[in-house]
Amino acid sequence: MTKIKIKPWILNLPEYIPGGTIEDIREKYNLKEVYKLASNENIFGPSPKVIEFFQAGFDDIKYYPDSYCRQLREKLSFKLGVDEESIIFGNGTDQVIEMICDAILDDTKNIIIPDPTFLTYEKSALKNNAKVLKVPLLNYRQDVKSIVKSVNKDTAIIFLTSPHNPTGTILTKEEFEYILNNIKDDILIVLDEAYVEFMPEKDKIDSIKYLKHFNNLLVMRTFSKIYGIAGLRIGYGVGDKNLIANITKLMQPFVVNSIAQVAAIISLEDEENINKNIEIIINERERLFKILEKENITFIKSYSNFILVKTGDKSSEIIEELLKNGFMVRGGDFLGFPGYIRFSISLPEINEKFINLFISLFKKYNN
Numbered sequence: 001m002t003k004i005k006i007k008p009w010i011l012n013l014p015e016y017i018p019g020g021t022i023e024d025i026r027e028k029y030n031l032k033e034v035y036k037l038a039s040n041e042n043i044f045g046p047s048p049k050v051i052e053f054f055q056a057g058f059d060d061i062k063y064y065p066d067s068y069c070r071q072l073r074e075k076l077s078f079k080l081g082v083d084e085e086s087i088i089f090g091n092g093t094d095q096v097i098e099m100i101c102d103a104i105l106d107d108t109k110n111i112i113i114p115d116p117t118f119l120t121y122e123k124s125a126l127k128n129n130a131k132v133l134k135v136p137l138l139n140y141r142q143d144v145k146s147i148v149k150s151v152n153k154d155t156a157i158i159f160l161t162s163p164h165n166p167t168g169t170i171l172t173k174e175e176f177e178y179i180l181n182n183i184k185d186d187i188l189i190v191l192d193e194a195y196v197e198f199m200p201e202k203d204k205i206d207s208i209k210y211l212k213h214f215n216n217l218l219v220m221r222t223f224s225k226i227y228g229i230a231g232l233r234i235g236y237g238v239g240d241k242n243l244i245a246n247i248t249k250l251m252q253p254f255v256v257n258s259i260a261q262v263a264a265i266i267s268l269e270d271e272e273n274i275n276k277n278i279e280i281i282i283n284e285r286e287r288l289f290k291i292l293e294k295e296n297i298t299f300i301k302s303y304s305n306f307i308l309v310k311t312g313d314k315s316s317e318i319i320e321e322l323l324k325n326g327f328m329v330r331g332g333d334f335l336g337f338p339g340y341i342r343f344s345i346s347l348p349e350i351n352e353k354f355i356n357l358f359i360s361l362f363k364k365y366n367n
């Protein structure tokens with residue numbers, strides 16, 4: 001064993017276990033079709049125009065990418081109605097979260113997160129020796145009153161997610177405003193909206209609008225979910241220009257590759273395709289809710305492209321049997337919800353196959 005010393009906080013981290021790939025599962029169980037419903041990607045994939053573009057060839061990859069993402073930045077700032085300088089792009093939202101923490105946290109600070117929540121927040125805080133204060137969900141929802149109560153003099157960042165992962169629940173406008181109005185303006189509020197596009201219009205809170213009045217707010221979005229380009233790794237944050245400028249100084253210059261930049265631009269242009277996919281997902285979500293209700297299976301009413309269902313103490317058996325039949329889902333053990341599974345909403349015919357199989361397994365193991 002090497003004598004190189006690793007920092008203690010890393011030694012204490014659980015080992016990173018990469019999920020099986022579609023190819024692994026296909027081989028292991030000798031399957032023709034495998035459906036990955038484990039990571040909430042968009043099964044419809046990117047805009048067909050993205051595929052067309054890359055089929056035509058893309059010679060620019062011999063150059064370093066544009067570190068400022070100029071064209072994309074212009075397009076996005078116009079779409080969002082914000083200044084170009086208020087946007088920061090990263091190699092996935094994951095990286096933006098990490099950079100925010102690197103820029104702000106140290107061993108005298110803490111962050112507040114709902115529990116459970118997306119894992120990246122905690123990891124990025126621990127990396128900076130900051131403390132992590134966890135506020136349990138209340139009825140599967142982020143508990144804004146308790147979050148505000150947990151703030152202390154060392155609190156530097158509060159991470160909120162709407163729709164929340166893994167429950168799919170949202171913050172209402174009142175809850176969001178409650179946080180904004182009850183937190184001192186030297187605490188950064190990060191609102192991660194990775195799944196915002198899947199919300200019905202009437203429930204959206206137009207978070208970007210609040211940036212004008214709250215310069216301690218940072219809104220995060222991604223191209224990994226509705227835009228269907230998770231594999232290209234690109235996400236962004238929008239916030240105060242000065243804050244963004246400082247976080248940007250920390251970034252390596254070429255984290256967003258040129259292929260991702262072009263694909264993101266084309267994706268933003270093809271609103272028709274996006275809207276069509278959203279409509280299908282929302283319809284399928286409602287349909288799946290009805291089916292689960294009819295079967296008396298407990299689930300959380302999600303506003304996103306996934307559903308968390310209660311499976312009971314035989315979850316791992318159900319997951320294994322789903323896998324044997326070509327369906328990859330996420331076990332609740334990994335998500336802070338033992339006894340549950342989370343599955344992504346897919347194409348109607350795949351959902352149909354999945355839900356029928358799931359219900360029969362649920363009944364088999366809950367008798």
Ligand SMILES: *Cc1c(COP(=O)(O)O)cnc(C)c1O
Binds near residue numbers: 095161164222233234
């Ligand atoms: C999927 C997801 C993201 C997106 O991460 P990327 O790094 O942009 O792929 C961010 N936040 C949450 C809560 C997510 O579930």
